[in-house]
Amino acid sequence: MSELLLADHTLIDGRFVRDVAVLVGDDGKITAVGPEVSLQVPDGTPRIALSRKALLPGCVNAHNHSFQSLLRGIADDKAFLVWRDQALYRYAPRLGREGTYVGALFAFGEMLLRGVTTVCDFFYLHDDSNDGAEAVIRAARDVGIRLTLARTMYDWDGAPKLFRESVADATRRTRELHAAYRDHPLVRVVPAPHSPHAASSEMVVAGAALAEELDTFFHMHVAEERFEVEETLANYGQTPVRWLESLGVLSPRACLVHCCHVDPGEVALMGEQGVNLLYNPNSNMFLGDGITPLTELLEVGVRVALGTDGGCSNNRVSVFDEMRAAALLQKVRHQNGTALGAEAVFEMGTRNGALLTGWDAGIIAPGRLADLITVDLDDLSTLPHLDLLKNVVYSMESTALSDVMVGGRWVVQGGILQTMSTREIGRRVAEITRDWTVAGS
Numbered sequence: 001m002s003e004l005l006l007a008d009h010t011l012i013d014g015r016f017v018r019d020v021a022v023l024v025g026d027d028g029k030i031t032a033v034g035p036e037v038s039l040q041v042p043d044g045t046p047r048i049a050l051s052r053k054a055l056l057p058g059c060v061n062a063h064n065h066s067f068q069s070l071l072r073g074i075a076d077d078k079a080f081l082v083w084r085d086q087a088l089y090r091y092a093p094r095l096g097r098e099g100t101y102v103g104a105l106f107a108f109g110e111m112l113l114r115g116v117t118t119v120c121d122f123f124y125l126h127d128d129s130n131d132g133a134e135a136v137i138r139a140a141r142d143v144g145i146r147l148t149l150a151r152t153m154y155d156w157d158g159a160p161k162l163f164r165e166s167v168a169d170a171t172r173r174t175r176e177l178h179a180a181y182r183d184h185p186l187v188r189v190v191p192a193p194h195s196p197h198a199a200s201s202e203m204v205v206a207g208a209a210l211a212e213e214l215d216t217f218f219h220m221h222v223a224e225e226r227f228e229v230e231e232t233l234a235n236y237g238q239t240p241v242r243w244l245e246s247l248g249v250l251s252p253r254a255c256l257v258h259c260c261h262v263d264p265g266e267v268a269l270m271g272e273q274g275v276n277l278l279y280n281p282n283s284n285m286f287l288g289d290g291i292t293p294l295t296e297l298l299e300v301g302v303r304v305a306l307g308t309d310g311g312c313s314n315n316r317v318s319v320f321d322e323m324r325a326a327a328l329l330q331k332v333r334h335q336n337g338t339a340l341g342a343e344a345v346f347e348m349g350t351r352n353g354a355l356l357t358g359w360d361a362g363i364i365a366p367g368r369l370a371d372l373i374t375v376d377l378d379d380l381s382t383l384p385h386l387d388l389l390k391n392v393v394y395s396m397e398s399t400a401l402s403d404v405m406v407g408g409r410w411v412v413q414g415g416i417l418q419t420m421s422t423r424e425i426g427r428r429v430a431e432i433t434r435d436w437t438v439a440g441s
């Protein structure tokens with residue numbers, strides 16, 4: 001159903017503008033934007049007054065592992081490899097399809113309440129099928145979030161068996177899953193060779209080739225931890241980004257996740273090859289990974305989107321928190337308050353996120369998907385309204401988030417999830433995690 005939205009302030013071209021109307025069409029896209037008198041509004045279109053509210057594009061969480069929300073609090077304050085063993089490798093094999101579905105409902109439901117309208121789930125609980133991926137997709141549809149599923153291609157034999165596949169199986173199943181959702185309005189599938197430490201050369205090359213064949217991006221963790229740099233040097237005689245270059249897979253299709261440990265030569269290479277970065281500052285801090293040379297990457301033209309990473313390595317799922325962290329981390333790294341500003345990180349969390357997860361969203365403009373959120377202007381965390389965009393990034397708390405629309409459908413209203421009861425999600429989470437214990441206890 002089409003609607004005419006009238007908010008007090010609407011974010012257009014990076015600036016909040018007063019008294020602009022946004023017409024949302026039956027197809028879930030923005031049809032027109034402008035002063036109400038200038039718009040051709042079909043007769044009978046409901047007029048929704050969003051008084052004392054600001055209208056913004058929704059956030060895009062460009063990197064997440066939904067099942068990890070269930071592992072929150074299980075192995076906090078540990079070294080990376082202890083965290084991986086004690087949380088991921090211990091509990092992932094126990095989830096089954098039901099646990100995978102509930103984990104995704106939980107993660108996606110919480111994200112919608114934090115203003116995330118699109119999530120990319122980097123998913124690897126395959127168990128020799130696409131059933132787990134289908135469970136995640138079902139959860140996204142049930143809760144009403146837009147989903148890019150980065151179907152992981154994983155063949156390192158140190159990980160639990162359900163993560164692993166042969167190159168041929170991973171390629172075939174990713175191709176099949178992509179075909180099944182090719183024209184879906186809310187779901188996309190892209191290939192995702194896991195990382196230099198968990199995907200062989202053959203797997204990485206196959207993932208990049210599949211992205212070429214399917215005309216998509218491919219996602220891949222790179223240089224998150226120091227150990228991966230050392231392993232790649234020991235195994236291949238090159239640092240991770242140079243190794244990827246030697247495989248011929250660096251291109252504008254590559255969306256590299258993390259890149260905490262890249263040297264100046266690798267930064268230059270990323271710029272030359274037009275690769276993209278999916279940056280997760282809070283997760284990198286939480287796990288003690290390191291600090292990505294973000295400003296240097298921006299200087300060479302790398303496009304950057306933001307992710308929260310999994311719910312047990314952050315431990316929040318708010319992209320607004322990532323915007324704030326991205327800016328603050330560069331300011332302290334350079335000891336310079338001008339190092340990175342609110343406008344740039346806001347674009348990373350919205351427009352760039354939509355671009356790198358394959359959706360025509362992230363800004364309020366005709367023809368774009370109607371993935372929108374409203375902010376309560378009476379919430380004290382947004383005051384004073386002198387530069388609202390700065391406040392959205394630096395001071396706003398989630399108490400200010402009011403409504404969320406995905407593809408023209410209101411999925412959160414007045415801070416309440418409309419598609420499912422959060423109490424029911426909580427009950428199912430408690431059921432799944434009933435017998436679980438905290439690491440070391």
Ligand SMILES: [Zn+2]
Pocket residue numbers: 063064065122221257309310
């Ligand atoms: Zn990750």
